[in-house]
Amino acid sequence: MEMRILGRLTAADALPLYSWVAIGGAVVTILGFLAIIGTITWLGKWRYVWTEWLTSLDHKRIGILYVMLALVMLLRGFVDAIMMRAQQAFALNSGGYLPPEHFDQIFSSHGTIMVFFMAMPFLTGLINIIVPQQIGARDVAFPFMNSVSLWLTAAGAGLVLISLVVGRFSTAGWTGYPPYSGAGYNPGVGVDYWIWAIQVSGIGSTLSGINFIVTILKRRAPGMKLMRMPLFCWTTLASSILMVFAFPALTVTTALLALDRIFDMHFFTNTDGGNLMNYINLFWIWGHPEVYILILPAFGIYSGVVSTFAAKRLFGYKSLVYATMAIALLSFTVWLHHFFTMGASAGVNAFFGVATMVIAVPTGVKVFDWLMTLFRGRITFHPSMLWTLGFIVTFTIGGMTGVLLALPPADYLMHNSTFLVAHFHNMLIPGALFGYLAGYMYWFPKAFGFTLDERWGKRAFWCWISGFYLAFMPLYMLGFMGMARRMERYDVAAWQPPLVIAALGAAVILAGIACLVIQLIASIRTRERRRDLTGDPWDGRTLEWLTASPPAPYNFAVLPQVRDIDALHEMKRRGAVYERPERYEDILLPRNTGAGVLIGGFAFVFGFSAVWHIWWAAAAALLALLAAAAARSFCDRTEFRLSASEIQQIEERRLRQLAGEEAL
Amino acid sequence: MDGCTPIRAPILHPAGPVALAERDLLFTAVFIMLVVLIPVFVMTFLFAWRYRASGGKGRYTPNWFYSGKIDALIWLVPAAIVVILACLLWSETHRLDPYRQLNAGTRPLEVEAVAQDWKWLFIYPEHGIASVNELAFPAGRPLSLKITSDTVMNSFFIPALGGQIYAMAGMQTRLNLLADRSGCFRGRNMQYSGDGFPDQHFAARALSAEAFEDWVAKARKSPERLDATSYRALAAPSRDHPVSYYSGVAPRLFDSIIAKYAGQHPE
Ligand code: HEM
Numbered sequence A: 001m002e003m004r005i006l007g008r009l010t011a012a013d014a015l016p017l018y019s020w021v022a023i024g025g026a027v028v029t030i031l032g033f034l035a036i037i038g039t040i041t042w043l044g045k046w047r048y049v050w051t052e053w054l055t056s057l058d059h060k061r062i063g064i065l066y067v068m069l070a071l072v073m074l075l076r077g078f079v080d081a082i083m084m085r086a087q088q089a090f091a092l093n094s095g096g097y098l099p100p101e102h103f104d105q106i107f108s109s110h111g112t113i114m115v116f117f118m119a120m121p122f123l124t125g126l127i128n129i130i131v132p133q134q135i136g137a138r139d140v141a142f143p144f145m146n147s148v149s150l151w152l153t154a155a156g157a158g159l160v161l162i163s164l165v166v167g168r169f170s171t172a173g174w175t176g177y178p179p180y181s182g183a184g185y186n187p188g189v190g191v192d193y194w195i196w197a198i199q200v201s202g203i204g205s206t207l208s209g210i211n212f213i214v215t216i217l218k219r220r221a222p223g224m225k226l227m228r229m230p231l232f233c234w235t236t237l238a239s240s241i242l243m244v245f246a247f248p249a250l251t252v253t254t255a256l257l258a259l260d261r262i263f264d265m266h267f268f269t270n271t272d273g274g275n276l277m278n279y280i281n282l283f284w285i286w287g288h289p290e291v292y293i294l295i296l297p298a299f300g301i302y303s304g305v306v307s308t309f310a311a312k313r314l315f316g317y318k319s320l321v322y323a324t325m326a327i328a329l330l331s332f333t334v335w336l337h338h339f340f341t342m343g344a345s346a347g348v349n350a351f352f353g354v355a356t357m358v359i360a361v362p363t364g365v366k367v368f369d370w371l372m373t374l375f376r377g378r379i380t381f382h383p384s385m386l387w388t389l390g391f392i393v394t395f396t397i398g399g400m401t402g403v404l405l406a407l408p409p410a411d412y413l414m415h416n417s418t419f420l421v422a423h424f425h426n427m428l429i430p431g432a433l434f435g436y437l438a439g440y441m442y443w444f445p446k447a448f449g450f451t452l453d454e455r456w457g458k459r460a461f462w463c464w465i466s467g468f469y470l471a472f473m474p475l476y477m478l479g480f481m482g483m484a485r486r487m488e489r490y491d492v493a494a495w496q497p498p499l500v501i502a503a504l505g506a507a508v509i510l511a512g513i514a515c516l517v518i519q520l521i522a523s524i525r526t527r528e529r530r531r532d533l534t535g536d537p538w539d540g541r542t543l544e545w546l547t548a549s550p551p552a553p554y555n556f557a558v559l560p561q562v563r564d565i566d567a568l569h570e571m572k573r574r575g576a577v578y579e580r581p582e583r584y585e586d587i588l589l590p591r592n593t594g595a596g597v598l599i600g601g602f603a604f605v606f607g608f609s610a611v612w613h614i615w616w617a618a619a620a621a622l623l624a625l626l627a628a629a630a631a632r633s634f635c636d637r638t639e640f641r642l643s644a645s646e647i648q649q650i651e652e653r654r655l656r657q658l659a660g661e662e663a664l
Numbered sequence B: 001m002d003g004c005t006p007i008r009a010p011i012l013h014p015a016g017p018v019a020l021a022e023r024d025l026l027f028t029a030v031f032i033m034l035v036v037l038i039p040v041f042v043m044t045f046l047f048a049w050r051y052r053a054s055g056g057k058g059r060y061t062p063n064w065f066y067s068g069k070i071d072a073l074i075w076l077v078p079a080a081i082v083v084i085l086a087c088l089l090w091s092e093t094h095r096l097d098p099y100r101q102l103n104a105g106t107r108p109l110e111v112e113a114v115a116q117d118w119k120w121l122f123i124y125p126e127h128g129i130a131s132v133n134e135l136a137f138p139a140g141r142p143l144s145l146k147i148t149s150d151t152v153m154n155s156f157f158i159p160a161l162g163g164q165i166y167a168m169a170g171m172q173t174r175l176n177l178l179a180d181r182s183g184c185f186r187g188r189n190m191q192y193s194g195d196g197f198p199d200q201h202f203a204a205r206a207l208s209a210e211a212f213e214d215w216v217a218k219a220r221k222s223p224e225r226l227d228a229t230s231y232r233a234l235a236a237p238s239r240d241h242p243v244s245y246y247s248g249v250a251p252r253l254f255d256s257i258i259a260k261y262a263g264q265h266p267e
């Protein structure tokens, strides 16, 4: 084999000349990138962006960057979705406007982006901003590792984005089942982009999981017993435990697939002793817990929102905690329901079917606990509350269709159909995304110091929820009509009307996304009117509302004393909030560092080079990455001291502000 | 292409006892779950209305946050429903095991199905014939399928007759179906397998006994025979493959398709 300096990268292979639409996508991606770079340059803000944000180890800033990444990827993932909806609306007895080669990339990138680069960063971002504040901590346990996680995730997202410009993305779906994803059937770079994007970001997620577990176990304020933690902290703990145990399975599985592809090994090939069933089995050992990784944090957000906007303590706190942990545990016992149709014996299928249904019990308990919190409450319909109510109703429907799929004989009928697509969107959109959006609107003032416009928030909600029903209910029906998922075209005329309705639904969701954008812009414009001077705009009950909005870098000048589940509410009742402490002490805070960005950058170069088999560059990037990590570990000056007098200044200003508020 | 007028919603209007039982299980489960679903819907709307801060009629009790009775109820009712569903699940999963031979008083018709890029080959060992993209069989007589793949993983599915099962290279899965009336149904691969996947469907024809004999006779008249060479030509990727017949099939062809993946590279 001839060795080439750029591996298998050639201009002919690299450019997306196979479809006009792909060329358009590449151009938009490049322009978007240039627009960001250009704006920062034009505003002359590079130094600010670098020193205050990119290199920051402050958990709140890292969290904000995560959420920004998630929102950008939500847009990209949604563009994919609406393109598929448009294709299927037209593709009766015709090729539509997308060639199969391109359509197949789009469903693969949509699924991959939504799961790994929208949902994961969104929840990780919200956890980062809020959990340390909710447990009364000054930062996460490992601030530097936090930054590494962020930049590894961003590197993975970068690999997916650049695949649209240089080369192509996988056509093997977000699940990448071999042997289709093997080198024999799929020799190009697409599957490699998929593999390295999730390798790189998957390591970031594992590190995040470790970080959050240690933070929650070790950094709680005095009196914050485990059984006093807000539900969001519990669901974060559960979700993080799942990340730590599940993600390595994905990392190993995709690494084995990479070995098959690069070194002609035979873990999952059709021949030479390989077996695709091993892949499917291993993939879902990660894959099922993953859906709970996505959904549990949203459950935590709903719990906080329900209690705050019903102005009432959460009903059945203990039940909710036990239900959360039960779900986390059980989520490792059900993975086989993703392949009931593989030919396992009736006993095996029945066992995993029953195990799956058992999860419905703690989930049902949670729903009723939220409802009982509303009962005899005093409900204000903040947009976050609307997302929550919409979630309760819609998610229950998704739960029901999930139990249907847990019945193996019913799954034999519905597996791989659009019914399944409808089901998992019915879980993930209300169950995860609505929760993140509720959290975004609820905690936005905490992160930025001003509230978001509620009218546009409500409009966004109504568009999303009605768009959701329009876009996905027809897919249940199409499942009954025998339509398979992942179809680029079809020849059954009866499928077209429901597909057109589904496309209209996607258009309504697009309006919902427009409302979100308008809400953000309008709120930034009117921010002076909507300042949150108290740090507690919703009469909150948990500790994150005790800090200023946005919080000082150290969150709490003096660590709070916790006496109750609704810690802040209890302090308010005692009249013990915003007290002036006797004295302030110096606080050590993590010093900013560019090492995280550097490590992420090297990971990106490594991934890109591995995709294109530019082995010298991959080796160099890997060495550089390890060297950067090693060099950082020799660095002694990782913290700086904020003196008591500086803290006093900041806190006095806040106390004056609060007093001024009260005087008004 | 396959000349069938497919049933609009084959899963709601099945044409055989297996699919019917699977559908009924689905409906039964929906009904049982309504016991939880309806209260959730009613409570959500009712509570949101009654306890709204802007003039709701409901009482406000901010310090009421626990009741042992309600807690017990919300654990036990879902648990009871799951127990009922689990019993149903256990018996139905065994009864509807796709590997179980169906008993309709007659000997089942054995057919061997091979998934290829992007078509289906059906071999009739009893008759020594084969067909591509058309599966004919007598209505009222159980159909016993052996299934494998000569390419990536596929999933064999005739929605009107019963659930699907994967087709995997080097392995054999089984599916037992029965049509209780004659008709022409749509069958397809449900597992995405590349560019030709959308067109990878076939006609499943449940025929009267005489019509089936005629069909066999028609296949027997085909000039084509399926041996190692013609099989290789057929197995090469192709889209929209027309329905075609083979009047003869090399002995144990199906087993050799499976066997070639055991051990070495196939050529
Ligand atoms: C915002 C509205 C959304 C729309 C309109 C939408 C639409 C679609 C469509 C049309 C497909 C392809 C269905 C098929 O294979 O026939 C799809 C697949 C998928 N979607 Fe979405 N989606 C949306 C949001 C989401 C979200 C929020 C997530 C996850 C958090 C998600 C995860 C997935 C996954 C995992 C797949 C499967 C991809 C595959 O087949 O490999 N989607 N979606």
Ligand SMILES: [Cu+2]
Residues within 6 Å of the ligand: A287, A288, A291, A334, A335, A337, A338
């Ligand atoms: Cu699952």
